[in-house]
Amino acid sequence: MSLRVYDLAQSRTGDKGDRINVSVIAYDEDGFRHLGEHLTCERVMQAFAGLAHGPCQRYELPKLRAYNFVIDRALDGGVTRSMRMDIHGKSLSSLMLTIELPELA
Amino acid sequence: MSARMPEGAARPLRIGSGAGYAGDRWEPALELVEQGGIDVLSFECLAERTIAREALSRRNRQSDGYNPLLAERIRSVLPAARARGVRIISNMGAANPEAAAEAVIEIARAQGLKGTRVAALLGDDVLNWVLTHPELAFLETGETVGSVESRIVSANAYLGADAIAKALATGADVVITGRVADPALFLGPAIATHGWAPDDPRIAQGTVMGHLLECAGQVTGGYFADPGKKDVPAPWALGFPYADIWPDGRVCIGKVAGSGGRIDRMTCTEQLLYEMHDPAAYITPDCVLDVTQADFVEIAPDVMEVIGARMGPRPDTLKVSVGYLEGFIGEGQMSYAGINAVARARLAGEIVQKRLELRGYHYDDLRIELIGIESLHGAGEPAASRPEPYEVRLRVAGRTPDKTAATVVGHEVETLLTNGPAGGAAEAKAVREILRVQSVLIPRAEIRIQVKVFEA
Numbered sequence: 001m002s003l004r005v006y007d008l009a010q011s012r013t014g015d016k017g018d019r020i021n022v023s024v025i026a027y028d029e030d031g032f033r034h035l036g037e038h039l040t041c042e043r044v045m046q047a048f049a050g051l052a053h054g055p056c057q058r059y060e061l062p063k064l065r066a067y068n069f070v071i072d073r074a075l076d077g078g079v080t081r082s083m084r085m086d087i088h089g090k091s092l093s094s095l096m097l098t099i100e101l102p103e104l105a
Numbered sequence: 106m107s108a109r110m111p112e113g114a115a116r117p118l119r120i121g122s123g124a125g126y127a128g129d130r131w132e133p134a135l136e137l138v139e140q141g142g143i144d145v146l147s148f149e150c151l152a153e154r155t156i157a158r159e160a161l162s163r164r165n166r167q168s169d170g171y172n173p174l175l176a177e178r179i180r181s182v183l184p185a186a187r188a189r190g191v192r193i194i195s196n197m198g199a200a201n202p203e204a205a206a207e208a209v210i211e212i213a214r215a216q217g218l219k220g221t222r223v224a225a226l227l228g229d230d231v232l233n234w235v236l237t238h239p240e241l242a243f244l245e246t247g248e249t250v251g252s253v254e255s256r257i258v259s260a261n262a263y264l265g266a267d268a269i270a271k272a273l274a275t276g277a278d279v280v281i282t283g284r285v286a287d288p289a290l291f292l293g294p295a296i297a298t299h300g301w302a303p304d305d306p307r308i309a310q311g312t313v314m315g316h317l318l319e320c321a322g323q324v325t326g327g328y329f330a331d332p333g334k335k336d337v338p339a340p341w342a343l344g345f346p347y348a349d350i351w352p353d354g355r356v357c358i359g360k361v362a363g364s365g366g367r368i369d370r371m372t373c374t375e376q377l378l379y380e381m382h383d384p385a386a387y388i389t390p391d392c393v394l395d396v397t398q399a400d401f402v403e404i405a406p407d408v409m410e411v412i413g414a415r416m417g418p419r420p421d422t423l424k425v426s427v428g429y430l431e432g433f434i435g436e437g438q439m440s441y442a443g444i445n446a447v448a449r450a451r452l453a454g455e456i457v458q459k460r461l462e463l464r465g466y467h468y469d470d471l472r473i474e475l476i477g478i479e480s481l482h483g484a485g486e487p488a489a490s491r492p493e494p495y496e497v498r499l500r501v502a503g504r505t506p507d508k509t510a511a512t513v514v515g516h517e518v519e520t521l522l523t524n525g526p527a528g529g530a531a532e533a534k535a536v537r538e539i540l541r542v543q544s545v546l547i548p549r550a551e552i553r554i555q556v557k558v559f560e561a
Contacts, residue, residue, distance in 0.1 A: 010335060010371060012328070014380030017245050017544070023378035025371070050485040059384050063400045063413070064374050070382045078245070080154045080541045081431060083472045083502045084480070091481040 003101045008035055011093035018078040020052070020089045022096045025066040030104065032065040038101045044069055047099050051092070069096070117349035117357075118298045120291050120314075123182070123195075124148040125321030125345075127155060127172055131181055133321070133345035133364070138185045140361045141347050144298075146186060147290040148178065148195035149319045156284055157428025157540045159200035160259035170201030171208070171281075179279075180212050187218050187278065194269060194290055198281040200259060202226060206281045206559050213561035221561040224277035226268055228554040229284040231425055231547055235260035243427070243543035250427065250545065258540070259428040262547050264554070265390030265419070266311070267303060269293025272556045284426065286390050288315025291348065299352045303391070307354030309416035312394050314348045314356045316387070317376055317411065321345045324358060324376040326366035339365030359408045368407045377411075390423050392416035422546035431541040432469070434504050435511030437518025437534040438476070441526070442496040449526040450475050450499045453518075456525055457501050460517045466510045468503035476500050498531075504539070511536045 005011070008031035009024045024039060026032035041056035048056075052074035059068040075089050076082040086092075121143035123134030127150040137143050150172050163170025172178075175197045186193055198205040206225035213221035235241070239251030250257070261284035270293050272280040282290075292311040301307055317324050325346050326337040337343075344364025349357045358368055377396060381387050387394040395415040402410045437457070441450040454473040461471070474480045476498035478491065503514040515534025522529055 006334075010375060012375045012379055014378075016380060016382070017542075019382070021378065021380065021382055023375065023381075025374050025378070047485070050483040057383075061378075061384055061397060061399075063398060064377070066374060066378060068378050068381060068384055078541075081504070081539050083434060083470055083504055085476070085500065086481050095482045 005099045006097035011096045013093040015088045018075050019072050020074040022069045117351045119143045120145045121347040122318040122321045145192045145294040149287050151196040154540050154542045156199050157259045163200050168204050171199045171205035172197035193279045196282045198283045202281045202283045210559045210561045222277045223279040223559045224272040224275050225557045226272045226282040229261045229264050231262050232260040241545045245543045253429045256429040262423045262425045265289050266292035268554045270297035273297040275558050287319040288312050291315035291318050295350045308392050309414040310354035310356050313414040325360050357410045370401045373401045373409050392419050425545050425547050426542050428542050431539045432506040433508050433511035435514035435536045436502040437515035438500050439529045440498040440531045450497045452526045453499050457517045468505045470504045472502045
């Protein structure tokens with residue numbers, strides 16, 4: 001089986017209006033470096049195609065071995081008017097974890 | 106001030122988190138009061154649009170407009186809290202903190218807790234100010250307040266910890282607020298006890314503490330478990346968190362010994378980044394928090410210290426949530442299972458769409474999807490690799506200003522029972538009114554804080 005974000009990190013989604021943040025917190029330094037190289041905003045937006053329009057911004061927190069992805073226009077207009085079942089986007093951390101990455105060197 | 110909160114003493118203040126949302130579990134708060142050794146118990150119970158919903162209730166009945174579960178929640182903890190001198194703070198006042206405070210007084214009297222003092226914090230309701238500024242543009246869409254003026258039902262500013270400290274300074278046993286920033290429910294008692302000024306750098310540590318506590322169980326192993334990967338002990342008896350905050354700004358997060366859940370680097374980091382955007386600039390009424398140098402240190406099993414929070418000065422403006430009516434969403438669902446279930450469900454969706462067209466109903470947005478395939482993560486990656494499920498559920502939702510059109514959506518799904526594809530089952534339908542929330546900014550100087558104290 002190929003390597004997934006799930007194998008390297010934990011994740012949680014939060015929402016504010018039509019914007020979500022999806023944290024990706026690596027289990028170790030190797031994973032943090034590998035994610036830093038391959039889990040780009042481009043890669044994330046490819047997985048979130050049809051769900052989020054972006055733009056996407058990636059913040060780095062090296063002390064916590066974490067990345068914080070902030071994605072705009074991601075909730076069908078926001079919690080208060082969204083027609084989705086998951087109005088808060090809470091399940092989207094699970095989508096982040098499905099993203100496949102190249103194998104570790 | 107209660108005897109357990111000596112001003113400026115070198116012992117920490119211990120603040121418990123009794124709820125992370127309006128309907129949260131009941132028992133963990135009582136567990137914190139009885140076994141947690143806490144000084145203060147804060148309940149966060151007010152989501153983004155709840156206050157607009159409650160403002161509508163108040164229009165219908167002047168004594169309504171606060172959290173409908175307030176009585177049950179307060180009744181369950183007040184006697185134990187009063188017996189131990191634990192002060193209670195909550196935003197359960199929603200759109201009517203005064204009526205909520207009076208309801209707490211009624212409960213205190215009924216429970217024989219004579220002398221209980223309850224403070225209502227007022228001043229977050231800035232509806233009149235917003236209505237006199239129709240030129241203001243919403244931060245989210247750039248539309249003006251004026252363009253939705255006739256449909257606005259509420260406008261509430263996010264008050265800060267200074268307002269809560271002011272309410273605590275009355276000596277009240279219970280403080281009931283409307284809209285306040287969630288971390289302020291916890292930072293408020295810290296600055297009241299330790300006497301920090303608005304520009305004191307220790308407010309950064311107090312704010313990060315509030316952020317970690319505000320969702321209650323989400324820092325103690327709630328919303329965390331993934332069996333075999335991230336296991337949580339006894340999640341059915343999850344303990345809610347408390348924090349010790351020292352006069353020098355040191356903060357440790359813990360929970361009652363023997364309760365379910367876990368507190369460690371993994372749970373704390375997930376919650377630290379929850380609902381955070383730029384980690385160098387998390388804007389609150391009390392400071393602009395910077396967690397880029399923050400870290401966690403294990404002090405003991407299930408006790409974590411958070412270090413390294415920094416801050417910039419508090420903003421000159423406060424965020425205001427403006428709630429307004431924006432039509433209706435009608436919805437219907439129907440399930441299919443077994444051989445060819447997906448094709449039957451797809452046909453059902455097509456039938457509903459054609460029926461709505463034939464009957465001449467139009468929608469600003471119509472959503473037809475299959476639960477079990479694409480309702481949460483859409484039809485994109487990795488849809489192609491998803492196996493076809495044994496059971497699926499059709500969901501049709503339509504948004505429209507017309508309530509009748511909204512109602513028709515669910516009805517057309519329902520009529521699939523006798524007119525649609527074979528084997529449709531377990532139909533459901535609903536219509537809800539949309540209360541949309543957008544934001545504007547208000548200058549701090551426009552806010553008039555008022556505290557009203559009631560006594561049982």
